[in-house]
Amino acid sequence: MIKQLLISIFICSVASASLANEAAPLAQDPIVEQRLIAISEEMRCLVCQNESLAGSRSDLAQDLRREIREQIQQGKSDQQIREFMVERYGDFVLYRPPVKPLTWVLWIGPFVLLLGGLIALLLYVRRRNTAAPKIPLSDLDNQRIDELLREEK
Amino acid sequence: MWQLTIPEIGHFALILALGVSLIQGIIPLVGAQQGRQEWIMLARPATQISFALLAIAFGVLTWSFYVNDFSVLYVAEHSNALLPTVYRIGAVWGGHEGSLLLWIFLLTGWAFAVAQLSKTLDEFMIARVLSVLGLIASGLLLFVLATSNPFERLLPAAQDGRSLNPLLQDPGLVFHPPMLYMGYVGFSVAFAFAIASLLSGKLDAAWARWSRPWTTTAWIFLTLGIALGSWWAYYELGWGGWWFWDPVENASFMPWLIGTALLHSLAVTEKRGGFKNWTVLLAIIAFSMSLLGTFLVRSGVLTSVHAFATDPRRGIFILILLTLVVGSSLLLYALRAPKSTLGGAFALMSRETFILLGNVFLVVASGSVLLGTLYPLLIDSLNLGKISVGPPYFNAVFVPIMIPVLFLLAVGPWANWKSTSLNQLVKRLWGAAVVAFVAAILIPRMMGEFTLLTGLGFLLSFWIIASGVLQIVRQVRVGKPTGSFIGMQLGHIGIAVFVIGVTMVGAYQEEKDVRMAPNDTVMVGGYQIRLMDVGPAQGPNYQATRGNFEVSRHGNVERILSPEKRNYDSSAMPMTEAAIDAGFTRDIYVSLGEPLDNHAWAVRVYYKPFVDWIWGGCLLMALGGLFAVMDKRYRLRIKN
Amino acid sequence: MKAKFIIPLILFVVLIGFLLVGLNRDPHEVPSPLINKPAPAFNVPQLAKPTVSFSPEQMKGQVWILNVWASWCIACREEHPMLIELGKANVAPLIGLDYKDKRPDAIAMLAERGNPYLLSAFDADGRVGINYGVYGVPETYIIDKAGVIRFKQIGPITPEILEKLIYPTIAKLKSE
Numbered sequence: 009m010i011k012q013l014l015i016s017i018f019i020c021s022v023a024s025a026s027l028a029n030e031a032a033p034l035a036q037d038p039i040v041e042q043r044l045i046a047i048s049e050e051m052r053c054l055v056c057q058n059e060s061l062a063g064s065r066s067d068l069a070q071d072l073r074r075e076i077r078e079q080i081q082q083g084k085s086d087q088q089i090r091e092f093m094v095e096r097y098g099d100f101v102l103y104r105p106p107v108k109p110l111t112w113v114l115w116i117g118p119f120v121l122l123l124g125g126l127i128a129l130l131l132y133v134r135r136r137n138t139a140a141p142k143i144p145l146s147d148l149d150n151q152r153i154d155e156l157l158r159e160e161k
Numbered sequence: 162m163w164q165l166t167i168p169e170i171g172h173f174a175l176i177l178a179l180g181v182s183l184i185q186g187i188i189p190l191v192g193a194q195q196g197r198q199e200w201i202m203l204a205r206p207a208t209q210i211s212f213a214l215l216a217i218a219f220g221v222l223t224w225s226f227y228v229n230d231f232s233v234l235y236v237a238e239h240s241n242a243l244l245p246t247v248y249r250i251g252a253v254w255g256g257h258e259g260s261l262l263l264w265i266f267l268l269t270g271w272a273f274a275v276a277q278l279s280k281t282l283d284e285f286m287i288a289r290v291l292s293v294l295g296l297i298a299s300g301l302l303l304f305v306l307a308t309s310n311p312f313e314r315l316l317p318a319a320q321d322g323r324s325l326n327p328l329l330q331d332p333g334l335v336f337h338p339p340m341l342y343m344g345y346v347g348f349s350v351a352f353a354f355a356i357a358s359l360l361s362g363k364l365d366a367a368w369a370r371w372s373r374p375w376t377t378t379a380w381i382f383l384t385l386g387i388a389l390g391s392w393w394a395y396y397e398l399g400w401g402g403w404w405f406w407d408p409v410e411n412a413s414f415m416p417w418l419i420g421t422a423l424l425h426s427l428a429v430t431e432k433r434g435g436f437k438n439w440t441v442l443l444a445i446i447a448f449s450m451s452l453l454g455t456f457l458v459r460s461g462v463l464t465s466v467h468a469f470a471t472d473p474r475r476g477i478f479i480l481i482l483l484t485l486v487v488g489s490s491l492l493l494y495a496l497r498a499p500k501s502t503l504g505g506a507f508a509l510m511s512r513e514t515f516i517l518l519g520n521v522f523l524v525v526a527s528g529s530v531l532l533g534t535l536y537p538l539l540i541d542s543l544n545l546g547k548i549s550v551g552p553p554y555f556n557a558v559f560v561p562i563m564i565p566v567l568f569l570l571a572v573g574p575w576a577n578w579k580s581t582s583l584n585q586l587v588k589r590l591w592g593a594a595v596v597a598f599v600a601a602i603l604i605p606r607m608m609g610e611f612t613l614l615t616g617l618g619f620l621l622s623f624w625i626i627a628s629g630v631l632q633i634v635r636q637v638r639v640g641k642p643t644g645s646f647i648g649m650q651l652g653h654i655g656i657a658v659f660v661i662g663v664t665m666v667g668a669y670q671e672e673k674d675v676r677m678a679p680n681d682t683v684m685v686g687g688y689q690i691r692l693m694d695v696g697p698a699q700g701p702n703y704q705a706t707r708g709n710f711e712v713s714r715h716g717n718v719e720r721i722l723s724p725e726k727r728n729y730d731s732s733a734m735p736m737t738e739a740a741i742d743a744g745f746t747r748d749i750y751v752s753l754g755e756p757l758d759n760h761a762w763a764v765r766v767y768y769k770p771f772v773d774w775i776w777g778g779c780l781l782m783a784l785g786g787l788f789a790v791m792d793k794r795y796r797l798r799i800k801n
Numbered sequence: 802m803k804a805k806f807i808i809p810l811i812l813f814v815v816l817i818g819f820l821l822v823g824l825n826r827d828p829h830e831v832p833s834p835l836i837n838k839p840a841p842a843f844n845v846p847q848l849a850k851p852t853v854s855f856s857p858e859q860m861k862g863q864v865w866i867l868n869v870w871a872s873w874c875i876a877c878r879e880e881h882p883m884l885i886e887l888g889k890a891n892v893a894p895l896i897g898l899d900y901k902d903k904r905p906d907a908i909a910m911l912a913e914r915g916n917p918y919l920l921s922a923f924d925a926d927g928r929v930g931i932n933y934g935v936y937g938v939p940e941t942y943i944i945d946k947a948g949v950i951r952f953k954q955i956g957p958i959t960p961e962i963l964e965k966l967i968y969p970t971i972a973k974l975k976s977e
Contacts, residue, residue, distance in 0.1 A: 031675035031683040031692075034763055041674075050553050054831065054936040058407055058464050060551070063400045067901070068936055071927045096934040098834040103551025105536075110545060114536045118529035118558050125521040133509050133517075147585065150577040157432050157578070158643060442809060449813075462820065464828045476824045484817050491810035498806050535819070542822035547831055 040080050047086055048073055050103045051093060060103065168233050171221030172312040178214035178269075179302040181207055185295030189288035194360070201284055204291040205276045211298060212273035219253075219266040222311050226253050232318030235259060235311045241324030243702035243730060251335040255326070257459055257475075258311035260338060264455070265301050267339075267346045268294065275350055275375065282371060289357035290350075297349060300482045308475050327703070327729045327736045333393030341386030341413055345451040347379020348416060351423065352448035355441045356490055359497040364437045369430035372444065374790050376427060380420045381786035387413050388779035396741055401672070401750055401767050403775060406555040409467035411534045412454030418527035419447040422520040429516055433505045433578060436517065438498045443520075445494060449487040450527070456483050462538060508580040515573040519566055526562045530555065567621040567660065570653045571628035593627035608669045608770070618664030625657035648789030652782050659778025665771035672768075674754075678761040686768025688749055689713050693721075695753075695762060703729040705738075708753045708762060712742055724753040748772045833934050833953040840867075840944050841932040848899050848907055848921035855896070855922040857948060864974045865894045866967075867942040868918070869930060872899075872906040874938045880957035881914050887963065888917030893943075893971050897921030900930045900938055943967070945974045 035041035045062050051072075053064035061069050072093075079089050093101050105111045185207035192200025222235075226249045231237040239259070240252045254260040272294040279287050305311070351372050358368040390413070395403040404410065423443040430440045457463055460476030507513040533550045540548055575581075575589045601620035605611035629650050636642050675683050682691040691711045698707040705725040712720045722740035729736065739752040747770045754763030835841075844856045857867075868884060870877045888895050897918035899907045904923065911921075924930055933942065936955075943952040952970050954962060 029678075029681045031677045031681040031764070034674045034676050050551070052549050052551065058405075063402075068927075071901075071931060075928075075931055095834060096931060097936065098547060098831060098934075100547045100549050100831045103549050104553035104557075105548050105550050110540065111536075111548065114532060114550065114554070115558075117532050118525060118562060121528055122522070122525045122562060125525050126518075129514075129517055129521050130509075133507070133514055136506055137508060147577075150579070150581075153578065158645070438806075446809075456820070460820075460824060462823045462826075462828065473824060480817065480820055480824065487813055488810065488817075491813055495807040495810050535816075537828070538823040538826075539819050541826050541828070542819050 037081075040077060043080050043086075044073060044077050047076060047080075047089055052101050052103055054097060054101065061101075167221055168225055168230070168312045168314065171218045171225075172310065174214045174218040174221070175302060175306060175310075175312075178211055178218065179299060179306060181211050181214065182269075182295045182299040182302055185211060186292050186299050187296075188292075190292035190296075190360075193285045193288045193292070201288040204288040204295075207295065208269070208272045208276040208291050211295065212269040215262075215266045215269040219262055222259060222262060223250060223253050226250060229322070230318075231320070231322050232315055233311075234313045234315040237315050237319040237322045239322065239324075241322040241702070244322075244324060244330070245701050247332075247335060248330045251329070254338045255329050255334065258305070258309045260342075261301070261305055261309055261459075262311050263339065264342050264346060265298060265305065267342050268298050268301070268349060271347055271350055271375075271379075272298070275353075279371070285361060286357055286368070286371075289360050290353040293353035293356045294349060297486060300486065304475075304478050304482060308472070308478055324702070324729070327727065327734065328397060330702075330729075331393065331397055333389060333397065337386060337389040337393055339386075340382050340389055344379050344381075344383025344386050344420075345413070345416060345454065347375065347382055348420060348444075348448040348451050350375040350379065351427075351444040352490070355444035356493065359441060359493050362497065362500060364441065364498070364500070366431055366434045366437075369427050369437075369440060373424075373427050373431060376420070376423060376444075377786050377790045380417075380424055381783045381790070383413070383417050383420060384779055384783045384786065387417060388776045388783075392776045395772075396739060401670075401739075401752075401769065403772070406530075406533075406552045407467060408463040408465045408534050409454075409458050411530050411555075412450075412457050415527045415530050416447055416450040416454065418523050418530070419443060419450055422523040422527075423447050425516045426520055429513055433507070433513060435505055435507065435513060439517075439520070441498065442494060443524075445487070445490045449483075449490075452479075452483050452486060456480060457534075463534070505579065507578070510576070510583060511580050512573060512576040512578045515569055515576050519569050519573065522562055522566045522569075526559055526566075529558050529562060533558065564617070564621065567625065567656070570656060571625045574632055574649060574653070575628070589631065590628060593624055593631060596627040597621070597624035599623075605668070608665070610668075612668065615664055615668040618660055618668075622657040622660040622664070625653055625660075629654045629657075644788045644790075644792030648785040648787070648792070651785030651788060653785075655778045655781030655783075655785055657778070658774050658781055662771050662774030662776075662778060666769050666775070670767060670769045670772075672765070674763070674765050676757055676761050677764045678759060681761075683764070683766055685766045686747065686749070686770070687714060688719075688768065690722075690749070690751065690766055692762070692764065695760075698725060700727065703727040703736075706753070706756075708751075708764070710740070710751050710764075712749055712751075720749075722749070722751045724751050726753050743773055745773070746771060830955060831936070833950075833955075835934055835950050836953060838950060840942070840948050840950050841929075843922075843924075843929045843932065845922050845924055845929060848897070848904065848923045850920075851904075851923070855920060857944070860894065860896070860944065861948050862946050863894060864946055864971055865896060865944055866971075867896050867898055867933075867944060869898045869900050869933070869935050869938055869940045869942075870921075871902045871938050872910040873902065876957045877939045878914070880939055880959075881917075883958040883960065883963050884917040885915050887958075887967070890968075892968065893975070894919045898929060898933075899923050900935065901925070901927045941967075943970050943974065945977065 033041075048061035049063075051061040053059045053061050053066060053069045055066050055068050056064050061072060076089055079092065084092075090102065099106060105114060107115055185204065188200045189204035189207070192198070192203070225233045225236050226240050227246070229236070229240065229242050229249070235256060235258050239255045240249050244252065252259075254263045272291055275294070276287070276291055354368050354372040354375070358364050390410070391403045394405070395401065423440065426436050426440040426443055429436050456476070456479045458465070458467065460479060461473070462476065533554050536550050537548055540546060571593060572586060572590065575586055597620050600623035601616040602611070604619045605615045633642070633650055636646060671685050673683055673685050675681075677683065677692040679692055679694050682689050684690075689712075691713070693709040693711055695706060695708045698705040705727040707723050707725045710722045710724070711718055712722055720742045722742055724740040725738040727736045727738055737752055737754075739750055741751075742749040747768060750767035750769060752765040754765060756762055840857050842857060844854050847853050847855050866887070884895065895918050897920070899921045901924065907921070907923075911918075922929070927935075933940075939957055941954040941958060942950050945951050951974060952966070954966070958967065
């Protein structure tokens with residue numbers, strides 16, 4: 009009697025444990041979904057005030073994600089999907105501005121600026137050096153100077 | 162009955178404040194140029210009165226929110242009787258008019274602090290500094306009174322207000338804007354000092370010494386303000402991101418980058434008398450960026466989730482203000498800067514050069530952010546079409562530019578002023594280099610996989626930390642470290658901690674979008690998350706659906722997380738309130754999505770390793786700033 | 802040496818210039834890349850007659866107007882009187898594209914407010930809209946005799962737009 013009770017308790021607990029399921033991913037195909045997120049993260053949601061197509065909850069964003077998902081499943085490449093979107097919505101939809109003459113200043117500008125800054129720095133320090141004589145100081149001297157500067161009011 | 166007059170008191174206070182600010186802005190300035198003692202003496206009292214008047218105005222607006230006075234239009238548009246008190250206070254700066262009033266209130270506050278804490282400063286100098294601040298305040302007060310009056314009436318009064326955007330009903334809202342504005346506005350002090358010294362023709366090391374604590378304090382607030390905004394976006398918006406390169410985010414980041422360059426440049430100017438022109442220019446640019454940011458956010462020129470409701474008149478007004486303030490200061494710079502003398506000489510290999518090098522990178526980084534933010538506008542205004550510049554651009558450009566800065570952070574402090582030898586640097590740093598390489602290879606392997614970017618992240622962050630530790634050890638042997646030294650170490654280590662957070666989360670976070678019915682589980686980052694139940698919940702001004710999730714590891718239940726989907730009474734849009742289990746080494750983040758069939762729900766879970774180190778690093782940086790400001794050199798000055 | 806100090810000011814003035822021009826622009830308005838491109842093909846059932854389909858092919862040889870609308874779209878109600886006027890003026894066939902709508906709601910709205918359209922095509926899932934780059938209903942296209950999109954209006958048609966842009970464009974295209 010007790011044995012039967014124990015067995016039935018055992019069976020019940022096993023049954024309820026097996027009711028705890030591993031949750032299924034929302035997406036049909038996680039690999040497709042990963043590509044979808046990667047592509048749509050770099051696109052703008054057109055009806056939102058600056059959200060990505062990946063994150064937006066708007067109707068249009070859902071429709072466009074559905075469209076991109078289908079195209080991925082059809083085997084289209086990232087580039088083809090981007091062209092599809094640009095054909096319909098213009099360059100505005102891409103968060104990564106395409107590199108073309110219109111955006112050369114944008115993409116090259118920072119590095120030109122950096123180069124210019126570094127050259128200017130080099131010239132400036134060189135000029136300062138020729139202006140004043142260099143007195144080599146020992147480490148100990150430098151340390152004392154640092155201490156003096158620290159205590160200086 | 163009082164409701165009939167209290168807002169008018171606030172309005173009147175603003176009008177008076179405009180008058181006083183104009184006096185403050187013009188008379189002492191002219192007095193200093195002409196040597197008129199009586200005119201100069203007006204500066205401090207005028208500043209004190211301005212601050213008192215702005216305190217009254219701001220107090221009145223806050224009071225109107227507190228008592229739910231819906232006869233004030235601004236209150237009716239941004240608050241609601243059901244809104245909890247703390248958010249009613251936060252709502253004071255939830256919209257354009259109120260936040261602008263906060264801006265001006267803080268500006269007069271800073272001016273007041275400068276007036277009170279500068280008794281030993283030369284009278285001519287202080288007159289000029291306070292005057293500049295008064296002029297800026299006048300311009301903004303004129304703007305507020307002409308186009309953005311927070312005390313405008315709504316008659317007959319509304320029964321109830323429209324309430325605050327649910328996204329903004331959050332503790333983060335209460336603190337993020339005031340912190341941010343304290344920083345933005347605080348840079349006006351460095352700006353005023355720079356202008357004052359240009360006007361006086363005395364571009365010496367003294368103005369740098371005076372500017373430093375004010376600039377550092379402003380920088381601390383800006384750091385905290387930006388960090389708070391980022392953290393708020395992370396837990397409030399439900400998509401787990403922490404930075405989006407949104408134009409308004411960029412508008413706060415650019416002054417921060419320039420401000421950091423300015424901080425370091427001021428150190429050189431104070432200690433070595435060098436870089437005077439450059440430091441003055443940086444001080445002007447830092448505040449200009451603050452003003453530019455204010456323009457961008459309120460003019461409707463850029464698309465942003467943050468932007469305030471816009472009105473073309475406001476845009477033109479701020480643009481005129483911006484042009485006058487920045488244009489005249491840059492003109493003054495062009496005329497007066499050439500007259501300054503050179504400071505001490507220094508070699509190509511010296512601490513001065515390293516700091517200057519760091520400056521170049523920081524300024525270029527800020528310039529790149531500006532370029533990216535404004536490029537769509539540039540292209541559009543030339544009628545060449547419409548493009549977008551988003552995170553992919555900024556990440557691709559900003560990160561490479563900052564890498565050398567991170568490298569320099571570890572090297573600079575070891576370099577001697579004036580001249581240092583490469584051999585000596587190598588001798589001091591080879592140990593740190595070894596630690597860095599070991600970390601770069603070991604940690605990615607431990608966490609999962611090694612990629613070049615993650616390796617680089619750990620290489621640089623551990624390079625900085627190891628170098629810092631070595632410096633601290635060496636310093637402690639020599640004597641008691643100064644506030645400045647501690648500040649520098651905390652600041653630099655703070656950045657390293659930040660980089661670790663960014664690298665970890667970027668490379669090793671896990672995200673799962675699943676369908677969960679009660680009792681379903683999902684594994685993420687070694688944790689098991691089980692949905693217990695989903696049921697209704699009630700808040701002070703919203704109805705919600707709440708899911709209870711059990712988070713366990715190795716069979717032990719660690720925590721229950723309860724994300725909600727809220728429907729606020731006063732707004733049609735449903736809001737997701739994510740639940741986060743924050744920890745030193747990771748965050749577990751659960752967000753409730755849409756209901757599905759069969760009692761199931763769409764649920765998103767994240768495992769975010771070390772994500773809190775991002776904001777922890779910022780806190781360390783701010784703490785470092787605090788130590789630097791508290792250095793006894795400055796305290797002596799205040800006691801006098 | 803002195804000249805370099807004026808550079809920051811010059812750069813700033815240039816910046817202000819751009820910002821000034823920018824103030825007069827709308828950052829939300831997105832020009833269509835479909836202008837001067839052939840109108841994308843489609844074949845969907847009509848709103849009122851589900852068994853009959855509509856395709857732009859049927860309009861070749863004429864200048865015609867495609868107006869994207871929906872019963873749930875509030876701005877569409879704003880422009881509806883203009884559409885009635887446009888329909889009455891009879892300068893070009895006015896075809897509607899009912900976007901992501903429910904048939905009963907759409908038919909009810911036309912019954913209540915008047916039907917300016919020759920007919921309405923029913924775009925149930927929004928795919929036609931995507932192909933036409935629709936993102937903010939209402940949107941209006943003017944398509945020429947060769948089937949090329951020559952004009953797009955985003956947002957409701959106002960009397961001014963009707964007078965200054967739509968009628969002249971139609972007249973010009975008809976004379977080609």
